[in-house]
Amino acid sequence: MIRWLGAFALLVPGIAWAQTTNQIGERAFHRCYSCHSVVKGETGLSGPNLAGLPVRAIASDPDFKYSKAFSKFAQSNRRWTPVLLERFLADPQKLVPGNDMGFFGLKKADERSAIVTYLMEIR
Template structure:
């Protein structure tokens, strides 16, 4: 294999390769979070909103915030998927209803993959409570 082709093949197989925005930008993601802000918080201990607190969500069990009344649809997702991975968050923020049919969340999704990557980078930057 020629060196140039080998480099292209190697880069194509790396996660996020060929897409500088794939890793996302937490600063831009904080702005994207404004879509979520009316119902969700990332402030430690803040739980008085319509949606659960999203601080430290990546890698955490789905539908597991103590004291929050999750919908049956979200509990069904928790039984199937267990934890919020970045890939699952990407799919969910793109099309909530497709990932969680009959979700009670009134949000239609974020079409732009770069915005979703930024949002996930922002959520990744928030420490677990």
Template sequence: MLNKVLAAGCLIALPMMASADGHITGDAEKGEKVFRKCKACHAVGEGAENKVGPALNGVVDRAIASGADFNYSDVLVGLGAEGKTWTPEELAAFLEKPRNYAKGTKMSFAGLRKEDDRMNVIAYLATFAGEGS
């Protein structure tokens, strides 16, 4: 029970990543530059394929660990099975420090320290529909 209370408290403390009308508040153009750090392992856009990490087309608001043909870590599969989705807030928490968000994740990236970087990369990712357009 205590874990659930602490988890709820952490979610409340996260900055809002979307405006009242549901739009992502980051700058997608700046996010494209931040995403350069991610390109070694992830792809987006038309023809994007899985690499060391899954292709990220359509990731915003998608169920966690639901990308096609990728072998996700057990912890992410479990989060997806619980019904969690990659909302902007969940993505922000994960991108801040992936191994703290999902202990046991295969993602070795240390994270994005700056809140603006996280918001901007999420805005950039939101520009890619599931098929990559």
């Protein structure tokens, strides 16, 4: 019995590894849900809806009023790429100076990467 419990304990960490990248990204994105939705058409939050982020122009949610900083940023950056989004999540003020978002960035690269992958898969 003790051997079985020990073997099971060794397998438990492997369960987390079996999660898909999308599941890990969705869990990491939970901190963003207070301001952003990824449900197409959902409105009423303090940030723009992020559904379809990789296939639409930056700052193009018609139901959201973007800051001047984001509107200016969108003029020289047409779409969110994984690299651009990673840079934004690391330091939003550095990439888009003067943006109104009350978010100071994510320090952990693995969290940023998981969120980027998650957002790039949502259409």
